[in-house]
Amino acid sequence: MSKTTTGDLRVAVLGVGVMGADHVARLSSRISGAQVVVVNDYVTEKAEQIAAGIDGCRAVVDPLDAIADPDVDAVVLATPGPTHEKQLLACLEHDKSVLCEKPLTTDIETSLAVVKREAELGKRLIQVGFMRRFDHEYARLKALLDGGELGRPLVMHCAHRNPAVPTSFDSAMIVRDSLVHEVDVTRFLFDEEIVSIQIVKPAANPGAPHGLADPQIAIMRTASGKHVDVELFVTTGVAYEVRTEVVAEKGSAMIGLDVGLVRKTAPGIWGGQIAPGFRERFGQAYDTEFQRWVDAVRVGGTTQDYTDGPGAWDGYAAAAVCEAGVASLNSGLPVEVAMVDRASIDGA
CATH class of the missing domain: 3.30.360.10 (Dihydrodipicolinate Reductase; domain 2)
Structure with missing residues (x-):
């Protein structure tokens, strides 16, 4: 896995609404070993605005292009639930670890399809954002x-x-x-x-x-x-x-x-x-969740390497x-x- 000159994990954040913007700020200011290099949102102006405030970051219009980008090592999905299936499958296709905010997908059939596709690859690349496990x-x-x-x-x-x-x-x-x-x-x-x-x-x-x-x-x-x-x-x-x-x-x-x-x-x-609000109650949990994810992915780890890191199966079971x-x-x-x-x- 290639890195920045500092060895940081290069992350694409897809969806920069309320939650996604929080994650961009988290990765940029409180999480060590990571750099947000690509952002994407269906509101193009919002993505461009956020990218402009981060050194070395750019906005990419198509989320699938953002996932496939060779400058991206890992992906954070904070996009609407109905888009998750296609985006998760793209992450698996490009062998990129992904932290996906819940839901995994919006129905059990597509969630199961994602579980099966990941299982076929023989390694766990998906973590679902059930942050309470890190509180x-x-x-x-x-x-x-x-x-x-x-x-x-x-x-x-x-x-x-x-x-x-x-x-x-x-x-x-x-x-x-x-x-x-x-x-x-x-x-x-x-x-x-x-x-x-x-x-x-x-x-x-x-x-x-x-x-x-x-x-x-x-x-x-x-x-x-x-x-x-x-x-x-x-x-x-x-x-x-x-x-x-x-x-x-x-x-x-x-x-x-x-x-x-x-x-x-x-x-x-x-x-x-x-x-x-939820930020005050679970801010520490989000920070811990992201830091452990970044640490594991930087050394080539999977969700197996996290302490109780919820994976695709957990997303399917919840759905x-x-x-x-x-x-x-x-x-x-x-x-x-x-x-x-x-x-x-x-x-x-």
């Missing part, structure tokens, strides 16, 4: 569970709250864009697949946009019978809150309490601060659970998750 609190909870101190985990309670969402957000997106993180967290913490899901719709928040089923309650069951429930409330008008509690046979553990500075003031007020979740949202009934057996795909 310090989730890492500590995972280590605690794996260490066995709490015994067998039995139940997990989660809350996922946003102050607001764009007006384009619909009820299914609460499953596909919000719940998807708890889906991956469940698989990460418990090391097993989710086999069924039910979405319950309580009375809608009067402050939510018309027609948005918010809040929602997701009830999931894992292969060994563990119970997971998730409160999803994306129009609280308050702050960004993500909590996870695992109840096990010998105790319990909770993360996401935002217990930093706690103050007491007159007249009898007790409290602290809640993260206003399968969310597809069942949307079906349950529409029917109100529990839905079994339909997935192929991982063992049936050599190398997956």
